Amino acid sequence: MASELEQMDAILDKFVLDDDTLFKVSSLLLQQMERGLSAEHNSIATVKMFPTYVTSFPNGKETGRFLALDLGGSNFRVLTIEMQTDVKIAGNIYSIPEEIMKGPGNKLFDFIVNCLEKLLLDVDQIKDTLPLGFTFSFPCVQHSLTSATLVFWTKGFECSGVEGRDVVQLLNDAIQRSGKISVEVIAFVNDTTGTLTTCAYKDENCKVGLIVGTGCNACYVEDTKNIHTLQPGYEDREKMIVNTEWGAFGDDGCLDFLRTKFDKEIDKESCNKGKQVFEKMISGMYMGEIVRKVLVEFDEKGLIPQRLPNRIREQGSFKSKYVSHIEEDGEGLYPKTKSVLWKLGFIETPEEECEILKRVCRRVSTRAAHLVSAAVATLLNKMQRPETTIGVDGSVYRYHPFFKQIMEEKIADLTDPKYKFKLMLSEDGSGRGAAFVAAAAVREKREKDRKL
Numbered sequence: 001m002a003s004e005l006e007q008m009d010a011i012l013d014k015f016v017l018d019d020d021t022l023f024k025v026s027s028l029l030l031q032q033m034e035r036g037l038s039a040e041h042n043s044i045a046t047v048k049m050f051p052t053y054v055t056s057f058p059n060g061k062e063t064g065r066f067l068a069l070d071l072g073g074s075n076f077r078v079l080t081i082e083m084q085t086d087v088k089i090a091g092n093i094y095s096i097p098e099e100i101m102k103g104p105g106n107k108l109f110d111f112i113v114n115c116l117e118k119l120l121l122d123v124d125q126i127k128d129t130l131p132l133g134f135t136f137s138f139p140c141v142q143h144s145l146t147s148a149t150l151v152f153w154t155k156g157f158e159c160s161g162v163e164g165r166d167v168v169q170l171l172n173d174a175i176q177r178s179g180k181i182s183v184e185v186i187a188f189v190n191d192t193t194g195t196l197t198t199c200a201y202k203d204e205n206c207k208v209g210l211i212v213g214t215g216c217n218a219c220y221v222e223d224t225k226n227i228h229t230l231q232p233g234y235e236d237r238e239k240m241i242v243n244t245e246w247g248a249f250g251d252d253g254c255l256d257f258l259r260t261k262f263d264k265e266i267d268k269e270s271c272n273k274g275k276q277v278f279e280k281m282i283s284g285m286y287m288g289e290i291v292r293k294v295l296v297e298f299d300e301k302g303l304i305p306q307r308l309p310n311r312i313r314e315q316g317s318f319k320s321k322y323v324s325h326i327e328e329d330g331e332g333l334y335p336k337t338k339s340v341l342w343k344l345g346f347i348e349t350p351e352e353e354c355e356i357l358k359r360v361c362r363r364v365s366t367r368a369a370h371l372v373s374a375a376v377a378t379l380l381n382k383m384q385r386p387e388t389t390i391g392v393d394g395s396v397y398r399y400h401p402f403f404k405q406i407m408e409e410k411i412a413d414l415t416d417p418k419y420k421f422k423l424m425l426s427e428d429g430s431g432r433g434a435a436f437v438a439a440a441a442v443r444e445k446r447e448k449d450r451k452l
Ligand code: BGC
Pocket: 072, 136, 137, 138, 139, 154, 155, 190, 191, 192, 211, 213, 214, 215, 216, 217, 218, 245, 247, 279
């Protein structure tokens, strides 16, 4: 009979992905990416590789005042961005009430416009028509820089009447309904695009934007000639950002060979069953819940000396941020682990339990970092650039104590050594990114008009 420790290890070993497995993940992902870029096979691709129509990048010569909306997680932000010799940002952040996240779509857009109105009143610009960049971080088919149809919601959003509709139109409709403000939507972007753009402002080698936060996704700069799903009229553009939407990788079952029973349960209990399979193994929306499920399994099998408090049986009770807190504790030390255990209702916190919890967190977060690394390596090997900077944002990447380090090591293991890379933390890409894209589009138009 295997000891308790061996039994726990056998469960945790399912989270270990060796390099052969990660190479396999990478080659499956590449296959999906190629399908996504092809006109013929896009319909069967899980990774849709949406063209973003972002072809102009900020070059520091942008000026003016812009508005930005940032919707993509449980918080929503409205910002004003003043670009002169430097960039000044002001704005407000709102948490989105559950009834708005899951209610009718027009209520969501009315809520957004209401927040925008308040900001314009605060900055005394309610009467002006300002250019606006809209970051909307969900999978959308874009038709141009200012038109995008939501394919499906992710990350817990379920507003009715939005899937299959043009979200810029829905925003404009809500502005009309309000009748109090006037804005011009210049750019619609995903948070990955915003991240890439803001990092590219500082580092021209930045050609990939990555988010590891509530959700997980990446975009990159592609030669326009390789994108076969473009609307006509962009033939003269050399490069364009492509939003991979790799969160949906695995939705056809191709990753089932590595998914654990916990991943499958999480999917079953989610509001978007069968969707975002890759994202569900990585992002902050799910990481804590995976850890919780493993702990419950240990408990049910009688592998932990102390019975777990009931709180742990509640779905969502183990927050993803706890994983980062716990892993901050050094070798053999448990102050943060203990404080998490207290929050969860443990009265006694012997070191043995603390160590078990830490090991579960480490396995789950390392698997997430390895899967993201395999996906980043796929892009780097595909792009074949001697040097690439990857702009990164998102709570998991930002706050986990070793996520960056694990990624650096694993990307290097999985990427051809000819292609050097650097990870760069973005400064609020999803907020200011949309304004940057809008500003670059305005500048380019001005330059063109001047030439004519
Ligand atoms: C969405 C992406 C987004 C990512 C990170 C995913 O759920 O589908 O559009 O970029 O989350 O926010």
